[in-house]
Amino acid sequence: MQPRRFWRDQFHAYRMWILERRRPAAVLQPESAALDCQFVFLDRHARRDWMVQRGDGADWAQYRVAIEHEHDLVLARRGEEVLGWAWLGYERVYLPPIGREIRLAEGTGYLYDAYVRPAERRRGIGRGLVAARCAHADARGIDRLVSHVLVGNEASLKALRTHDFEVIGRTLFVRALALRLWSRKPLPAPRAA
Numbered sequence: 637m638q639p640r641r642f643w644r645d646q647f648h649a650y651r652m653w654i655l656e657r658r659r660p661a662a663v664l665q666p667e668s669a670a671l672d673c674q675f676v677f678l679d680r681h682a683r684r685d686w687m688v689q690r691g692d693g694a695d696w697a698q699y700r701v702a703i704e705h706e707h708d709l710v711l712a713r714r715g716e717e718v719l720g721w722a723w724l725g726y727e728r729v730y731l732p733p734i735g736r737e738i739r740l741a742e743g744t745g746y747l748y749d750a751y752v753r754p755a756e757r758r759r760g761i762g763r764g765l766v767a768a769r770c771a772h773a774d775a776r777g778i779d780r781l782v783s784h785v786l787v788g789n790e791a792s793l794k795a796l797r798t799h800d801f802e803v804i805g806r807t808l809f810v811r812a813l814a815l816r817l818w819s820r821k822p823l824p825a826p827r828a829a
């Protein structure tokens with residue numbers, strides 16, 4: 637590892653907005669028709685293949701939790717081309733900025749790791765990925781959805797707010813060498829029983 641990267645990894649601070657959405661009375665319709673792309677949820681086998689093809693060392697902590705708890709993965713596709721993807725987690729979720737797993741209450745889902753290819757951004761696909769996961773969670777009877785956004789990520793914040801997510805608090809995470817400080821609320825405790 638390069639020295640600069642090493643030191644940057646040893647000292648950093650993340651501020652994250654925590655957002656929440658309660659299941660509405662009316663079922664949300666995904667927006668794909670207007671977008672020239674489809675939102676496709678992968679089955680268990682396709683999900684595993686996708687992770688094996690994509691994952692490098694840094695992703696495995698997250699993917700291990702996703703496999704163990706059957707998290708849902710949705711792809712934004714135009715034909716066979718993948719334009720973006722996003723995860724919907726249950727039970728436990730690994731949060732890469734913090735390097736910790738949190739345990740979710742029953743009936744709660746967690747939206748995380750949305751990505752749209754740079755050339756396809758600002759066309760509504762990020763919003764569509766939120767809508768597709770909300771509709772999927774509503775159909776599964778999930779009452780509460782939670783997500784986090786790094787402070788400054790306006791695109792992600794707007795995409796969530798468009799679909800009735802509200803900011804419920806802010807978490808600060810600081811790492812300095814072996815010291816990790818986390819003002820975790822309103823997130824659940826890490827690895828809480």
Ligand SMILES: CC(C)(COP(=O)(O)OP(=O)(O)OC[C@H]1O[C@@H](n2cnc3c(N)ncnc32)[C@H](O)[C@@H]1OP(=O)(O)O)[C@@H](O)C(=O)NCCC(=O)NCCS
Pocket residue numbers: 748749750751752753756757758759760761762763764785789790791792794795798
């Ligand atoms: C966050 C991300 C998924 C958004 O995807 P996208 O397809 O560009 O999002 P959308 O086109 O649906 O835009 C959503 C909103 O953000 C706005 N927006 C998009 N890019 C923006 C930017 N760089 N700055 C400010 N606002 C932006 C859009 O105008 C839109 O606002 P509106 O609802 O008021 O019209 C994409 O930027 C991305 O992959 N970023 C890198 C990875 C990342 O940060 N992931 C999220 C953390 S898990």
